[in-house]
Amino acid sequence: MSSNQQxxxxxxxxxxxxxxxxxxxxxxxxxxxxxxxxxLALDAGFCHIDTAxxxxxxxxxxxxxxxxxxxxxxxxxxxxxxxxxxxxxxRPELVxxxxxxxxxxxxxxxxxxxxxxxxxxxxxxxxxxxxxEHGNALLDTxxxxxxWEAMEKCKDAGLVKSxxxxxxxxxxxxxxxxxxGLKYKPVCNQVECHLYLNQxxxxxxxxxxxxxxxxxxxxxxxxxxxxVDPNSPVLLNxxxxxxxxxKHKRSPAQIALRYHLQRGIVVLAQSYKENEIKENLQVFEFxxxxxxxxxxxxxxxxxxxxxAPFGKGHPxxxxxxxx
Numbered sequence: 508m509s510s511n512q513q514x515x516x517x518x519x520x521x522x523x524x525x526x527x528x529x530x531x532x533x534x535x536x537x538x539x540x541x542x543x544x545x546x547l548a549l550d551a552g553f554c555h556i557d558t559a560x561x562x563x564x565x566x567x568x569x570x571x572x573x574x575x576x577x578x579x580x581x582x583x584x585x586x587x588x589x590x591x592x593x594x595x596x597x598r599p600e601l602v603x604x605x606x607x608x609x610x611x612x613x614x615x616x617x618x619x620x621x622x623x624x625x626x627x628x629x630x631x632x633x634x635x636x637x638x639x640e641h642g643n644a645l646l647d648t649x650x651x652x653x654x655w656e657a658m659e660k661c662k663d664a665g666l667v668k669s670x671x672x673x674x675x676x677x678x679x680x681x682x683x684x685x686x687x688g689l690k691y692k693p694v695c696n697q698v699e700c701h702l703y704l705n706q707x708x709x710x711x712x713x714x715x716x717x718x719x720x721x722x723x724x725x726x727x728x729x730x731x732x733x734x735v736d737p738n739s740p741v742l743l744n745x746x747x748x749x750x751x752x753x754k755h756k757r758s759p760a761q762i763a764l765r766y767h768l769q770r771g772i773v774v775l776a777q778s779y780k781e782n783e784i785k786e787n788l789q790v791f792e793f794x795x796x797x798x799x800x801x802x803x804x805x806x807x808x809x810x811x812x813x814x815a816p817f818g819k820g821h822p823x824x825x826x827x828x829x830x
Contacts, residue, residue, distance in 0.1 A: 513791055515773055517694035518717045521669050523620065524587050525768055526790065527555035527721075529777035530564040533729055536779070544779045545571040549581070551785045557697075557723075557775050558613075559591035559624055560605060561635050565612035573614045588613065589620040589697075591673060592658065594818075595635060597628035597649040602657035606666055621658060621667040622697055625674045626651050626825050627818030636817060644817040651679070651823065652686045659690045671695035673721075674815065676828040677712045684716060697721035699728075700772065701742055702763055702803055703810040708830035710770065721773040726760050728812040729777065735812050747806055751799050758783075764790045766803050 513525040528548040532541050541564045545556065549571055558568045568588070575581040590613065596605035606621060628647035630637040637645040658670045671693045672680070684692055696713055700706045700722035713720045727742025728735055742748070743759045752759045760776070760783065767774040768790060776787040795803075811826065818824045 513768070515719055515771070517669055517719060518692060519669050519694055521619070521694070523669075523695070523719065523721075523773055524555035525773050526553070526764070526788070527557045527587075527589070527773065527775045528553040528784075529723060529775040530556065530558045530568055531562050531723075531729070531777065532564050533732070535732060536729075540779050542567040542571060544777075544784070546574075547781050547784050549575055551781075552788055553784070554585055555587040555589075557589045557721075559622075560593045560596075560609050560612075561591070561624065565590060565609055569613035569615065583615070587619045588615065589622060590618050591622040591624035592654070593635065594625055594627055594629040594647075595631050595637065597623075597647060597651065597654045598631060599649075599653050599657040601631060602654060603661055603664075603666075606661050610666065617665060618667050620669045620671060620695070621661060622670070622695070623651060623654060623658065623672045623675075625815065625818065626672070626679050626823045627821045628654070628823075629817075644820065646818070646821045652683060655683055655686065656688075656690075662691060669694045671697065671718075671721075673697035674699075674825050676825045677709060677830055678828055679823065679825060680712070680716065680718065692716070693718055695719040695721050695773070697723060697775075699724045699811060699813055700767065701725050701727055701812075702745065702748060702766065702806040703727070703740070703742060703808050704812075705804065705807040706830070707804075707807070710772065712830065714771065719773055720771075721775065722767050723775050724812050725767055725774045726763055726776060730812070734815070739810065739812055745806060747802060751795075751802065754799075755793060755795070757793065758786055760787060761790050761793075762795070762803075765793065765795055766800065769795060769800060
């Protein structure tokens with residue numbers, strides 16, 4: 508079975524495959540690895556690929572997709588592609604230029620989903636993480652509602668099919684939803700979500716607004732040195748998770764992904780290993796009984812692997828709110 512087997516309807520009428528392949532590359536991962544992994548994912552049957560301008564893997568994604576299309580193995584419409592507007596391009600006049608850079612990297616005419624990556628605007632410029640001489644993030648004062656209007660224009664121009672947000676809390680989503688003259692509401696909110704941070708309150712809020720929750724770090728993150736505390740627990744080693752995996756003759760990763768799918772969450776999985784990539788696609792072949800779902804619910808400890816410290820001084824830093 509491929510991830511085509513299950514799709515989730517977005518509030519604008521488009522459909523997003525319920526399982527996606529993530530392409531974030533930690534600095535310690537060799538340069539050639541993302542392209543290799545994306546090719547493996549496409550060959551295995553992933554049709555939903557998630558990237559971002561700031562990941563610097565868009566060129567790899569574009570190359571992999573283009574080579575499959577050229578070889579007649581895929582059509583553009585077979586692929587659901589997400590990329591993201593980075594924080595240094597939040598000024599309304601810069602939004603389209605960031606999207607056009609992404610489209611050039613991706614060698615595509617449009618993306619299926621374009622997302623506001625993080626609600627904290629940063630100082631425009633070449634630097635992706637601008638800092639002052641003391642190492643403090645250089646933040647900007649743009650209202651993300653103005654940024655959202657520029658995103659709506661990109662949708663109207665046909666450069667993107669759907670628009671959404673990432674790392675927003677419920678208060679920030681309300682701000683967009685209540686914006687005077689709102690043309691398109693966000694179709695999704697992509698957030699860190701896993702067994703140790705199950706986001707049940709945010710999930711319920713998003714469902715009530717017909718906004719799809721998309722989970723990143725669903726397998727407990729790749730633990731990049733720059734962002735993740737090395738002392739944080741390794742999710743896939745959790746004894747409760749491993750017991751349930753053993754019971755179902757599945758891998759802990761498959762159980763962790765299946766848990767989210769059954770909660771109505773679109774989930775992103777990432778691996779550089781061919782066997783794991785193929786294994787992750789098998790999550791549509793089984794179902795977890797409600798008693799196992801309850802046990803897995805109980806693993807929540809509100810642990811955030813990726814608290815994104817660079818936005819902490821800004822009033823729109825999202826993780827100070829409960830959900």
